[in-house]
Amino acid sequence: MANLEILVSELPTLIQSLKLTIGDSNEIMEQIILINNAQEQLRNLKKLIAQELRFDHAKNSAIATLPRIATVATLFIPNLGLVDPAIAEKFGNSETKISLTDLQSKIDSWIEWGYFLQAIAADILSDMQLVNQLNSDINHPSITTEFKAINVSLNINLDPAKPNVIQRQIQNISNAKKELLQLQQKLNYIFHTIKSSRSLLNILLGVSAFYGKSGFALEWLDDDHELIISSEGKFQELTDILNDCDFFQEQIAALIIQSNVLSEQAEQALKKIEQESNKEVIISQKVEIVPKFWTSKIVRSALIIASSLLILGFGGWKIKEQSPQLQKIILSLTQQGSASAKFKSAQKLGMAAASLVQNPPHPLKVWQEAETKWHQAIILLDSIPDETSIYDQAKKKLAYYQINYKSISKRVLIEKNAIANLESAKKLAIEANLILHNPPHSLLVRQQVQGKWQQAIHLLEAIPKSTFVYIQAKELLPIYKNNYAATSQI
Numbered sequence: 001m002a003n004l005e006i007l008v009s010e011l012p013t014l015i016q017s018l019k020l021t022i023g024d025s026n027e028i029m030e031q032i033i034l035i036n037n038a039q040e041q042l043r044n045l046k047k048l049i050a051q052e053l054r055f056d057h058a059k060n061s062a063i064a065t066l067p068r069i070a071t072v073a074t075l076f077i078p079n080l081g082l083v084d085p086a087i088a089e090k091f092g093n094s095e096t097k098i099s100l101t102d103l104q105s106k107i108d109s110w111i112e113w114g115y116f117l118q119a120i121a122a123d124i125l126s127d128m129q130l131v132n133q134l135n136s137d138i139n140h141p142s143i144t145t146e147f148k149a150i151n152v153s154l155n156i157n158l159d160p161a162k163p164n165v166i167q168r169q170i171q172n173i174s175n176a177k178k179e180l181l182q183l184q185q186k187l188n189y190i191f192h193t194i195k196s197s198r199s200l201l202n203i204l205l206g207v208s209a210f211y212g213k214s215g216f217a218l219e220w221l222d223d224d225h226e227l228i229i230s231s232e233g234k235f236q237e238l239t240d241i242l243n244d245c246d247f248f249q250e251q252i253a254a255l256i257i258q259s260n261v262l263s264e265q266a267e268q269a270l271k272k273i274e275q276e277s278n279k280e281v282i283i284s285q286k287v288e289i290v291p292k293f294w295t296s297k298i299v300r301s302a303l304i305i306a307s308s309l310l311i312l313g314f315g316g317w318k319i320k321e322q323s324p325q326l327q328k329i330i331l332s333l334t335q336q337g338s339a340s341a342k343f344k345s346a347q348k349l350g351m352a353a354a355s356l357v358q359n360p361p362h363p364l365k366v367w368q369e370a371e372t373k374w375h376q377a378i379i380l381l382d383s384i385p386d387e388t389s390i391y392d393q394a395k396k397k398l399a400y401y402q403i404n405y406k407s408i409s410k411r412v413l414i415e416k417n418a419i420a421n422l423e424s425a426k427k428l429a430i431e432a433n434l435i436l437h438n439p440p441h442s443l444l445v446r447q448q449v450q451g452k453w454q455q456a457i458h459l460l461e462a463i464p465k466s467t468f469v470y471i472q473a474k475e476l477l478p479i480y481k482n483n484y485a486a487t488s489q490i
Contacts, residue, residue: 008045008103014038018110019230020117022204023138023215028121035121039114046107049100117218123201130201134208142212142231143187147248150179154255156262163273170266177259184252191245194238203238210241243354246400250347253393339388342380346394349377350401357408361468364415371412374405418467425456425473429480432456432487446487453484 017038020031124130141149153176156169186209193206207216207229216231226237236244353373356366381398384391432452435445457480463473 010041011045014041015110018114018117019217019219020121021215021217022124022134022208024135028125032118032121035114035117039111042107042111042114046104049104049107053100113220120200120204120218124204127201130205133205137208137212138215140212142214143183143190143210143244143248145212145214146179146183147251150176150183151251151255154259154262163270166266166269170263170270173259173263173266177256177263180252180256180259184249187245187249187252191242191249194245195242207238207241210245242400246397335385336388336390339384339390339394342384343390343394343397346377346380346397346401349373349380350397350404353377353404353408357411360411361466361470363468364412364419367408367412367415371405371408374401374408377401378405414464415467415469418463418469418473421459421463422469422473425459425476425480428452428456428459429476429483432483450484450487453480453487456480457484 015038017034020035021027124134153172156173190206190210193209194203197203197206211231214231216229219228219230219235221227226239229236229238229241350373353370356362356370356373378398378401381394381401384394429452432449435449435452457477460473460477460480463470
């Protein structure tokens with residue numbers, strides 16, 4: 001039993017090592033060895049558990065637990081303290097006790113995860129083109145780092161008193177804009193590679209390009225079998241990375257507009273400096289010329305006034321003639337402003353909906369609130385006219401939001417069914433107890449009670465682990481099973 005206690009106490013550290021860091025390919029082989037060693041320790045623990053179970057079975061123990069090492073459960077999540085909710089399931093639930101059979105089941109999952117990581121590592125090392133690309137990505141900054149650096153470079157204060165400085169700033173703005181366009185192309189590649197690729201290795205290439213020097217590790221699979229990835233202490237699913245790509249694309253678009261405005265302001269500042277300089281030269285020349293040619297100056301002024309009157313008359317006729325066209329332009333600008341406002345509102349709703357459903361499980365109300373927000377965002381995007389400049393961007397985001405809405409709607413349905421199953425099971429349990437409170441009972445009555453307990457058990461067992469009410473179902477299940485067994489014995 002002492003060996004079992006030692007191995008169990010080492011479990012948290014051991015399970016944390018069951019991950020594959022992908023960055024420098026030279027380190028992958030070393031990680032395969034570490035994963036293999038962790039699997040070997042887990043197999044030894046499994047053997048010791050089997051021995052303990054046989055020992056308990058010999059003593060006719062109904063349930064095999066770990067009373068002598070009651071700290072096992074607290075070593076999983078509470079004592080670690082730094083376990084991210086995204087991978088909490090990897091370590092297990094924070095129970096005060098854990099049965100030996102449950103621990104065996106978890107060990108099987110951990111060993112299987114180790115095999116999965118070893119298979120990915122072998123596939124990577126057998127593909128030299130993939131290895132070269134990974135080694136190249138590790139020499140480039142992450143998307144987040146690149147974006148921050150460009151953003152800082154555009155924090156420019158124009159100083160009209162220093163034309164040489166403004167010229168340098170114009171060049172810096174031009175360079176930043178080129179970098180933004182390159183980053184935009186890179187994000188498009190990452191987004192489409194992760195979203196469209198069917199091969200896990202291709203998906204990893206997209207993830208590698210996203211994280212760059214930061215590197216990343218494959219940590220675990222969530223309840224929906226989506227890969228959980230960590231980088232610099234942050235845990236994300238592939239969907240989260242796609243959301244980040246969307247976010248950065250929006251920010252880049254805003255920075256490109258900012259760079260255009262800054263460039264225009266800088267050029268105007270330079271022109272103003274040149275005009276001021278030329279004006280000084282002209283004034284100095286006029287000081288000498290005016291006394292000699294004042295008569296001709298008056299004549300020229302009269303001609304200028306006359307020609308100005310003609311121009312004003314012609315201009316008034318042109319404005320009157322083009323008023324429908326001006327109205328059309330104003331209408332277009334109004335539509336553009338409305339479309340932009342709708343797009344921003346849809347984005348805010350989408351971000352709020354995504355934030356709501358982080359770190360599930362959640363109560364039904366939360367899923368429904370997120371579902372409503374996605375639906376509202378879809379309505380806004382769908383109402384953006386196709387003649388606006390933002391239409392193509394809205395169309396792309398609409399398709400993405402529709403996928404999210406469909407996914408959340410499924411979760412709402414699952415949660416509703418789970419609640420319905422739980423309530424039905426409770427109702428059956430109440431009915432069974434009420435019948436038993438009125439003895440004596442015939443054989444037919446006892447069979448009815450037994451049937452109700454059995455139905456209630458089946459309903460509880462059908463509740464998925466990912467639902468909010470699963471914990472309640474898990475607590476009720478052993479009670480209902482005991483009642484069913486007692487009824488069967490009677």
